[in-house]
Amino acid sequence: MEAKDIIKPENLVYQKSRLMSDATFNFCPGCGHGVVVRTIAEVIEEMGIEHDVVGISPVGCSVFLYDFYKFDVVEAAHGRACAVATGIKRVIPEKYVFTYQGDGDLAAIGTAETMHACNRGENIVIVFINNGIYGMTGGQMAPTTLEGMKTTTCPRGRDVKTMGYPLNITPLLAQLDGVHYVTRHSVHTPANVRKLKKALRQAFENQRDKKGTSIVEVVSNCNSGWGLSPKAANDWMVENMFKKYPLGDMKVDGKIVMDMNLPR
Amino acid sequence: MAKIKGAIVVDSERCKGCELCVSTCLQQVIGMSEPVNSKGYHYAYMANPEACTGCTNCAIICPDGVISVYRTKIED
Amino acid sequence: MEKEFKLMKGNEAIAEAAIRAGADAFYGYPITPQTEVMEYLMEVDAESRTGMVVLQAESEVSAINMVYGAAATGHRVLTSSSSPGISLMSEGISYLAGAELPCLLINVSRGGPGLGTIQPSQADYFQTVKGGGHGDYKLLTLAPSSVQEMADFIAEGFDLAFKYRNPVMILSDGALGQMMEKIVLPEQRPRLAEYPDWATNGTPEGKERRFVTSLNLLPQQHEMVNIRLQEKYRAMEAEEVRYEMIDCEDAEYIIVAFGIIARIAQKSIELARAKGHKIGLFRPITLYPFPTKEITALAEENRVKGLMSVELNAGQMIEDIRLAVEGRKPVGFFGRLGGMVPSPEEIENALYKEFNL
Numbered sequence: 001m002e003a004k005d006i007i008k009p010e011n012l013v014y015q016k017s018r019l020m021s022d023a024t025f026n027f028c029p030g031c032g033h034g035v036v037v038r039t040i041a042e043v044i045e046e047m048g049i050e051h052d053v054v055g056i057s058p059v060g061c062s063v064f065l066y067d068f069y070k071f072d073v074v075e076a077a078h079g080r081a082c083a084v085a086t087g088i089k090r091v092i093p094e095k096y097v098f099t100y101q102g103d104g105d106l107a108a109i110g111t112a113e114t115m116h117a118c119n120r121g122e123n124i125v126i127v128f129i130n131n132g133i134y135g136m137t138g139g140q141m142a143p144t145t146l147e148g149m150k151t152t153t154c155p156r157g158r159d160v161k162t163m164g165y166p167l168n169i170t171p172l173l174a175q176l177d178g179v180h181y182v183t184r185h186s187v188h189t190p191a192n193v194r195k196l197k198k199a200l201r202q203a204f205e206n207q208r209d210k211k212g213t214s215i216v217e218v219v220s221n222c223n224s225g226w227g228l229s230p231k232a233a234n235d236w237m238v239e240n241m242f243k244k245y246p247l248g249d250m251k252v253d254g255k256i257v258m259d260m261n262l263p264r
Numbered sequence: 265m266a267k268i269k270g271a272i273v274v275d276s277e278r279c280k281g282c283e284l285c286v287s288t289c290l291q292q293v294i295g296m297s298e299p300v301n302s303k304g305y306h307y308a309y310m311a312n313p314e315a316c317t318g319c320t321n322c323a324i325i326c327p328d329g330v331i332s333v334y335r336t337k338i339e340d
Numbered sequence: 341m342e343k344e345f346k347l348m349k350g351n352e353a354i355a356e357a358a359i360r361a362g363a364d365a366f367y368g369y370p371i372t373p374q375t376e377v378m379e380y381l382m383e384v385d386a387e388s389r390t391g392m393v394v395l396q397a398e399s400e401v402s403a404i405n406m407v408y409g410a411a412a413t414g415h416r417v418l419t420s421s422s423s424p425g426i427s428l429m430s431e432g433i434s435y436l437a438g439a440e441l442p443c444l445l446i447n448v449s450r451g452g453p454g455l456g457t458i459q460p461s462q463a464d465y466f467q468t469v470k471g472g473g474h475g476d477y478k479l480l481t482l483a484p485s486s487v488q489e490m491a492d493f494i495a496e497g498f499d500l501a502f503k504y505r506n507p508v509m510i511l512s513d514g515a516l517g518q519m520m521e522k523i524v525l526p527e528q529r530p531r532l533a534e535y536p537d538w539a540t541n542g543t544p545e546g547k548e549r550r551f552v553t554s555l556n557l558l559p560q561q562h563e564m565v566n567i568r569l570q571e572k573y574r575a576m577e578a579e580e581v582r583y584e585m586i587d588c589e590d591a592e593y594i595i596v597a598f599g600i601i602a603r604i605a606q607k608s609i610e611l612a613r614a615k616g617h618k619i620g621l622f623r624p625i626t627l628y629p630f631p632t633k634e635i636t637a638l639a640e641e642n643r644v645k646g647l648m649s650v651e652l653n654a655g656q657m658i659e660d661i662r663l664a665v666e667g668r669k670p671v672g673f674f675g676r677l678g679g680m681v682p683s684p685e686e687i688e689n690a691l692y693k694e695f696n697l
Binding site: 007038230231234 | 278305310313318324327330331336338
């Protein structure tokens with residue numbers, strides 16, 4: 001049997017979500033962003049909520065989300081995604097609202113907005129991409145940049161004595177009473193992508209059930225910023241990023257489930 | 265015995281040649297093209313179509329969503 | 341319907357009028373001298389009256405971005421603050437203008453720069469009408485001079501904001517916010533039942549999805565956006581200029597003043613007229629669009645010998661007056677700074693000194 005005999009509509013088992021537009025991603029080749037963006041669309045499609053969802057794309061590599069989705073998206077100022085989400089969710093509480101934020105956005109310039117939205121238990125989903133670097137502006141140090149890791153603004157490696165320590169923010173957020181669900185994933189293998197999808201589904205279901213804030217962190221690569229090939233970047237991520245940012249659930253059903261002795 | 269046969273279609277114009285699908289495919293179905301697309305990327309293609317089981321791993325890992333997967337069961 | 345009268349503070353009037361204007365949401369952060377706005381909304385439980393959302397944000401930065409979010413969904417949303425808080429909001433205001441989102445902003449301004457004072461000031465004129473935030477944008481700006489206008493400009497401000505898809509600013513000051521006057525309460529109008537087509541509140545089935553952004557990577561595209569914005573501002577300039585003239589028909593000298601100081605200057609012209617001086621008062625109500633043509637026309641009158649800008653700042657609106665007068669007549673200035681408010685006599689004497697009367 002030849003490929004052309006298999007490639008028939010009735011045999012189709014996977015294609016990108018119909019909620020994705022035809023626009024080409026602005027992401028670099030091999031970037032984890034694309035996988036996460038697609039997976040969110042799959043969850044929204046499978047839940048059948050595309051008419052009731054508003055996404056928020058703040059400044060950073062996330063900023064063009066509105067080009068990629070076929071549902072409503074609001075672009076936000078750098079760091080303000082959680083405030084914008086609050087403003088939206090409070091006036092249309094029956095709709096689904098999610099933010100898609102990078103580490104600079106969520107954990108540096110937008111720390112206050114993130115922290116307080118979580119503390120109020122805003123009934124939203126926060127998707128947090130942690131790749132330890134500022135991708136959009138060309139690879140500067142992020143709050144999550146690892147100790148010793150080189151970026152264009154710490155070219156000799158992050159010196160924690162003068163530049164501060166890598167900020168592991170999600171365990172901090174997990175301790176806020178308004179936060180219902182915190183989990184950390186990656187997208188470097190198909191198995192991990194499937195786990196992420198389940199987590200995203202859980203997060204959106206939490207919102208449906210009015211449980212409060214759900215945070216899905218994705219430890220991801222930035223092969224351009226890291227100066228590695230896509231495959232090598234993923235390997236580097238597994239070896240280095242996962243030590244500081246181990247994968248797994250941190251808070252489930254409002255209860256902290258992580259081992260507090262893990263590196264934080 | 266029934267056998268699972270798969271095939272993929274790559275939107276070669278939108279493929280950015282990151283090769284993540286190549287290393288993800290356990291059956292080693294996927295190769296990178298000699299020619300490049302209009303953006304200058306070598307793109308993924310089925311170099312070894314007989315081996316494809318339609319497992320969807322390549323499509324799931326593809327950052328740009330350029331792979332569609334087809335699968336069928338063949339009775340021997 | 342019988343009119344409802346009430347003795348109210350300006351800040352309370354803003355809050356009550358917001359409920360009655362059918363506002364959907366208020367997001368704010370406490371700052372003197374406007375804190376009573378949110379206190380009042382909470383005290384009277386606005387939510388139980390109309391379902392209006394009232395939320396205290398963690399900062400002005402957050403408050404303005406909450407406004408941005410609610411505005412993107414096509415809801416009537418407002419915030420109020422005072423000078424330092426408005427400075428913090430400036431980035432968000434630029435985004436609102438860039439994304440063409442309607443909302444109502446209120447500045448109960450105080451003396452600056454820096455922490456300054458909590459007393460009334462008009463030193464935010466430039467910040468309000470010349471930008472404040474980055475980029476070529478304009479805020480349609482209403483300047484009330486009474487507690488009644490504080491109330492009346494709320495519904496009008498919302499309507500203008502939606503008419504032009506643009507933020508509207510009410511520029512008042514600490515005196516107007518704190519002083520009490522008897523006002524006629526506006527009638528209660530319903531909250532919005534339908535939202536504009538552009539609103540990102542979940543794409544209805546069968547409709548094109550919507551998105552809100554102020555971003556354009558291509559300069560060619562972004563120039564087109566800017567040209568469209570400028571056309572909108574020209575339309576505001578053509579249609580929305582508001583002003584008041586008192587005793588200008590025979591006036592030889594004209595005081596130009598807005599907001600609270602125009603109330604005081606009204607007394608000054610009474611005092612001067614009692615002494616036989618023909619003085620008039622021109623009060624811009626919209627600071628942007630500025631009543632340029634009207635001031636030019638006054639300056640062209642042969643009987644008019646001079647104009648004087650009176651402001652609670654070091655001289656800001658005077659620049660717009662001079663642009664309107666274009667050297668036809670002398671333009672004087674009198675101002676008090678840092679939260680000080682002049683008496684009618686001070687203004688009267690300043691006028692005599694300026695024009696050797």
